[in-house]
Amino acid sequence: MSTTVTPPPRKVNRIGLDVLSYKGGKTTLCAGCGHNSISERVIECFYELGVEPWMVTKFSGIGCSSKSPAYFLNLAHGFNGVHGRMPSVATGAMLANRRILAIGVSGDGDTASIGIGQFMHLLRRNLPLIYIIENNGVYGLTKGQFSATADLGSKLKTGVINDQPPFDCCALALEWGATFVARSFSGDKKQLQAILKAAISHRGLSVIDVISPCTTFNDHEGSTKSYAYMKDHDEPVNEVDFVPHFEDISVEIPEGGVQDVRMHDGSLLRIKKLGRDFDPTDKLRSLTELHQAQQRGEVITGVLFVDTGKPDFHDMLHMVEEPLATLPESRVRPPKAVLDQLMEELR
Amino acid sequence: MSQTFTVAIGGAAGQGVATPGDIFAKIFARRGLHVNTYNAYQSIIRGGHTFLTIRTGVEKVANMGDRIDLLIPLNQDTMDRHLRLLGPGAAVVYNSDSIQPGTAADGVQLCPLPVSQLADVTRNKVAQNTVAIGASLSMLGVGFQPLEEALTEQFKKKGDAVVAENAGVARAGYQYATEHFRPFSRPLPMTENRYAVVGGNMALAMGGVAAGVKFYCAYPMSPSTGVLHWMAAHARKAGIMVRQVEDEIGVINMTIGAAHAGVRAMCATSGGGFALMSEGLGMSAMIETPVVVINCQRAGPSTGVPTKTEQGDLWQMLGAAFGDYPRLIAAPTGILDCFKMIPEMFNLADRFQCPGLVLCDLLLSEGRLSVDPKDLDFNAPIDRGELITSPDGANGDYKRYRITESGVSPRAIPGVPGCIHTAATDEHDEDGVLISDEFTNPIKRRAMMEKRMRKCSGIEAAVPPPRLEGPRPADVTLIGWGSTQGVIQEAVEILNEQGIPANYLPIRWLVPLKGDAILEILRDCRHTIIVENNYSGQFARYLRSETSYVPNGHIRKYDGEPFMPHHIVEAVKEQLAGTTNLSVPMHEIMV
Ligand SMILES: Cc1ncc(C[n+]2csc(CCOP(=O)(O)OP(=O)(O)O)c2C)c(N)n1
Ligand code: SF4
Ligand SMILES: [Mg+2]
Helix, strand or coil: CCCCCCCCCCCCCCCCCCHHHHECCCCCCCCCCHHHHHHHHHHHHHHHHCCCHHHEEEEECCCHHHHHHHHECCCCEEEECCCCCHHHHHHHHHHHCCCCEEEEEEEHHHHHHCCHHHHHHHHCCCCCEEEEEEECCEECCCCCEECCCCCCCCECCCCCECCCCCCCHHHHHHHHCCCEEEEEECCCHHHHHHHHHHHHHCCCCEEEEEECCCCCCCCCCCCCCCHHHHHHHEEECEEEEEECCCCCCCCCCCCCCEEEEECCCCCEEEEEECCCCCCCCCHHHHHHHHHHHHHHCCEEEEEEEECCCCCCHHHHCCCCCCCHHHCCHHHCCCCHHHHHHHHHHCC | CCCEEEEEEEEEECCCCHHHHHHHHHHHHHCCCEEEEEEECCCCCCEEEEEEEEEEECCCCCCCCCCCCEEEECCHHHHHHHHHHCCCCCEEEEECCCCCCCCCCCCCEEEEECHHHHCCCCCCCCHHHHHHHHHHHHHCCCCCHHHHHHHHHHHHHHCHHHHHHHHHHHHHHHHHHHHHCCCCCCCCCCCCCCCEEEEHHHHHHHHHHHHCEEEEEECCCCCCHHHHHHHHHHHHHHCCEEEECCCHHHHHHHHHHHHHHCCEEEEEECHHHHHHHHHHHHHHHHHCCCCEEEEEECECCCCCECCCCCCCCHHHHHHCCCCCCCCEEECCCCHHHHHHHHHHHHHHHHHHCCCEEEEEEHHHHCCEEEECHHHCCCCCCCCCCCEECCHHHCCCCCCCCCCCCCCCCCEECCCCCCCCCEEECCCECCCCCEHHHCCCCHHHHHHHHHHHHHHHHHHHHHCCCCCCECCCCCCEEEEEEHHHHHHHHHHHHHHHHCCCCEEEEEECEEECCCHHHHHHHHCCCCCEEEEECCCCCHHHHHHHHHHCCCCCEEEECCCCCCCCHHHHHHHHHHHHCCCCCEECCCCCCCC
16 A cells, blocks of 8 residues: 655646745735735735736835835846835836836825825826835834825824825826726725736726725724724725636626626626616716715725726837837847938938 | 137027028038037027027137127127127128117128018018028128028928028028128138038937937926937937936936836936936936936026026036945037947946936037037947846846946846846845845945945946146146036137147046046146136036145136136136136126
8 A cells, every 4th residue: 555645736827836936025014014915915816817927027116015015926026116206117117118017016105195296197107007005094114104195184193183185096096097996905805806906907007095004003093094994984886806818717697787897808807886886987987986985984995997998108109019128239229221311410 | 729700690589590500500511611509598488688609610619719700680689789799800790670780899890781672571580580691601702502502401391482482582682792791801611521510419319329228208408408309309210219207306217217127228407307316316326227317507506597508516416316326427528529428428337337427518418519420420339238138148046236346246137037136225135135124234234335336446447537638748737627628628729829838638537537647647737727617616626525636726607608718818817927816707798
């Protein structure tokens, strides 16, 4: 009788990689920090979708949130820019090499405070970038001061009350041109997964604002970005299911209240309405919902907007297919005919 | 200095000063003459006063000179301001329908043109300009044909009728002058050479093409905007991704993003925009991504004088971004050098993976110069340094910030299998992992700091020392940097002609300065004077801080206008006479 034990087969994804290949370094963030859960979701989604990690570039700014790319996708290239400037760094890099699959991670301070100008201009570009805002309403890394997404009346541990209204990054994104806009909560595993997968499949700018509590500085009573507050005030507007293009499962015939969106890569985003009649292809309607929810003190989550019809930045600029970054040296200068024309202009 | 001839055209912005300027420059260059133009203007789209000088001669002309031979005032204001500058032999050509001459010096020829009798002024709004060009060329002994050609090129887009109309108007002016005015004593010479007329900003942009730049972005700011305009106009043809970005913070970060991805990327701005780029430059230094940034200086501080020149940003460049890091700074010494410097700067920035800063100024950016087309070499060598663009370049255990003797670590672009890494603006270890993410490790910090700074010795060795120009020994040595080279050179020629042996030391590289070589040269100089376009003697202070060298005197100018040769000549004389050791020449042209 043989005694050899065959190890259980290694679980791999469609490109033959195991989940370890999608992990990052060990996190140095605080235990319970919402940002860590988001990193976990990123790992799962890239693994499950079978994205080649070395094709991915992770961009970030500065903050606890912006550190988190170090904690996922070790096999992907990383660029940790300076505070609030990730949008332009990513734009430059992606224009230089249009094959880069880009994911950007920012914080509410990085995006809505110091980086709001860069963020607003990014919105106009429809750059095919997944832009995640890990939103905790404070500057975690500098020890908990209010950021520009802190709600009016929200209270710091020290008792300081926020006296300025917040920027709603989803409302801004909706209004100024992002083509996929969603809000989620770091504690909602299923929703965040589906949203991230949809964003990975989307060709255009995806802005995902994830409420991600800062356990150390903004998770107390009186904070509107705490776990407890979100448990009570999270109001999903839809339930999303993501069916990747390579999964040949027959999709059930939609019943009433289900909206299917075909993503660029053929994947299917199935959006099930919850309660009220919310249509994520209707920008104005979504904006209205966001405003109303804010007045009610609720946080609406789910896919808030999706538009798969708009050309992305590369197409808008009529970029050539071949990445500029990998042109051989013999072709980085214009051909002789063009140089001759330049000289002719000077005559 | 050999004979030159200078035409000056003045009027309000919007009156069309530029077009006659272009036409003169073109005709002179096609006659085989050298050309240098300088435009004094204000930050105003309509009105104000614009004064363009076009100087030409058989030999190289590298500055606006001291003398105006032909004044073309397009309005009364120009006549009133500048007639007094004219000396014997000069002439003023003007529309006598609308402009009254004042009292001119003896020997100045007044040339009134009855423009409304020579052209249909109701139809042709710029008739007075065209009539004046025709008249001027007649007086210069230039045939009509070159003008007809130039006008044809100028107006061909508007159709044959417009070309014919303008040629007719020009001919009327030409004939009127032939019949009524005295020609200049020496007709304009002609040579077999053929020159191209290049602006400084255009030269910087074309230098980018020669360097293989694939990404350029900018936010408009005078006097750097011309680079953006040239780039935007030629983007498709030259295969360069050109973007106008929301501000200079975006510009520098986007440029670095593109450079990081692997292309040669460049941007240009002026002092205020450069200030905004400071943090980004530190990023380029920290992640060791080479970029080339051009600062076209204008008079500061703050918004300053947008349309006036100055060399006031040296210390801003020296101190840009916090912390110590290797950088390259060079100031082009002329318009052709604007072209040549870009590929050179890229090669060094790529080799040493650090920011390369080009310190230009309005004088060069907006000036124009004739160049021999052969000097515009678009095949300059390209040296990308230790750049890994494919997996073959990787050899096993890749560490982006590997500690090396030279301080240079092979740089892989994103996406090269086997060379995946993170570029971090936080201090990091050899792998790119933030050191503050474990505990801030003083040993690693020191090692990385020393690794980066070791690149400085490579940089030092890669740059040639400056050279003393002109006769030696000499009674006086002038030291200048960047754009003043042309005017200093001419001042030195004049001094020598006047019996004062003089030579000069033009400085092109500021970092590395090559202080030892400079000291070696200056040790034997009898009397040294630093000439610069700023108030505090920024270069003098820098030279002193690097070498302890103190010159005998200073000539400075900070009124927004460039030096003219006589400013320097007279200042040298007063300093050699012992009257002063700081001269601040007055600019006599009221612009
Ligand atoms: C120019 C600049 N100013 C200030 C800082 C200090 N700083 C670092 S992170 C940060 C705020 C980060 O907040 P957020 O983006 O919300 O990230 P979090 O830590 O909350 O995840 C600040 C102010 C900096 N790094 N750079
Ligand atoms: S300080 Fe807050 S945001 Fe930063 S790691 Fe800790 S919990 Fe997360
Ligand atoms: Mg935050």
